[in-house]
Amino acid sequence: MRRVRVGITVGDPAGIGPEIAEKARVDPRVLAVCEPVVFAPASLDGIRIGEESAAGGRAAYDTLLRAVEAAKRGEVDAIATAPLSKRAFALADIPWKGHTDLLAHLCGVEHVRMLFYAAAHGDRRALCVTLATVHVPLADVPRLLTTTEVARTIRMTAEWLVGLGVKTPRVALAGLNPHAGEAGLLGHEEDTVLRPAVAAARAEGVEASGPFPADTIFVRATRGEFDAVVACYHDQGLIPVKLLAFGEAVNVTVGLPIIRTSVDHGTAFDIAGRGVADHGSLVAAILLAARLAEARI
Numbered sequence: 001m002r003r004v005r006v007g008i009t010v011g012d013p014a015g016i017g018p019e020i021a022e023k024a025r026v027d028p029r030v031l032a033v034c035e036p037v038v039f040a041p042a043s044l045d046g047i048r049i050g051e052e053s054a055a056g057g058r059a060a061y062d063t064l065l066r067a068v069e070a071a072k073r074g075e076v077d078a079i080a081t082a083p084l085s086k087r088a089f090a091l092a093d094i095p096w097k098g099h100t101d102l103l104a105h106l107c108g109v110e111h112v113r114m115l116f117y118a119a120a121h122g123d124r125r126a127l128c129v130t131l132a133t134v135h136v137p138l139a140d141v142p143r144l145l146t147t148t149e150v151a152r153t154i155r156m157t158a159e160w161l162v163g164l165g166v167k168t169p170r171v172a173l174a175g176l177n178p179h180a181g182e183a184g185l186l187g188h189e190e191d192t193v194l195r196p197a198v199a200a201a202r203a204e205g206v207e208a209s210g211p212f213p214a215d216t217i218f219v220r221a222t223r224g225e226f227d228a229v230v231a232c233y234h235d236q237g238l239i240p241v242k243l244l245a246f247g248e249a250v251n252v253t254v255g256l257p258i259i260r261t262s263v264d265h266g267t268a269f270d271i272a273g274r275g276v277a278d279h280g281s282l283v284a285a286i287l288l289a290a291r292l293a294e295a296r297i
Contacts, residue, residue: 115130173209
């Protein structure tokens with residue numbers, strides 16, 4: 001069999017993306033599992049290292065488009081993306097907030113989810129967390145959590161884990177309110193939205209459970225009780241991931257027809273151009289992308 005090809009996008013060229021992409025491209029861990037293909041802007045006109053700009057946002061956008069088209073044509077088997085700037089996108093009048101919603105648009109799919117995966121390391125078990133809502137104000141989360149969408153998130157998480165090789169994924173749902181609502185004393189969403197979502201997922205054959213208090217569910221997952229946790233909102237899921245595995249976790253867009261992974265950090269404009277950026281998360285993203293591509297092939 002031929003080696004899988006993983007496309008690496010440099011993200012915003014004014015950030016650390018180009019540096020970590022080049023470091024990852026020649027990393028022995030990457031070269032051992034795939035053929036890396038770097039996608040970078042054709043021009044850096046109007047771009048200054050360390051500064052957010054419309055030119056940087058447009059360059060990141062155009063580069064991603066090229067990588068996605070290459071993946072659609074089968075020229076690469078997966079893509080791993082370095083970080084881009086949401087503000088630079090806005091400055092360039094690009095209507096998407098970031099990779100996830102833009103990729104859904106480019107691939108013509110309606111339902112995608114942001115999943116974070118940290119492989120087992122030392123004594124730490126693998127940790128998988130999917131977000132039911134993503135880049136929205138916290139005040140909007142209760143309104144956006146619906147039984148249908150939460151159940152879909154649980155199902156999509158289980159399906160992704162099957163693709164990773166987990167035969168019968170155990171997916172747990174975190175509660176929205178303190179103590180998962182404390183039987184309605186601290187909130188009603190657990191009873192009106194979340195428990196029905198778990199029941200709906202179970203009716204579809206998913207080994208789902210919860211909602212459980214969010215302050216203990218991640219501990220239980222890291223001890224091996226669950227294969228994945230579905231978090232109700234961005235920080236609820238990302239705080240434990242980054243506390244336990246910052247620089248090692250991988251951001252995966254679930255629901256796309258192509259394989260896309262990414263880093264678990266931002267553009268780090270403050271250290272761009274200094275040669276000190278850690279490329280470990282991008283290496284982890286490439287390794288996972290290669291693993292998923294091999295399984296798919």
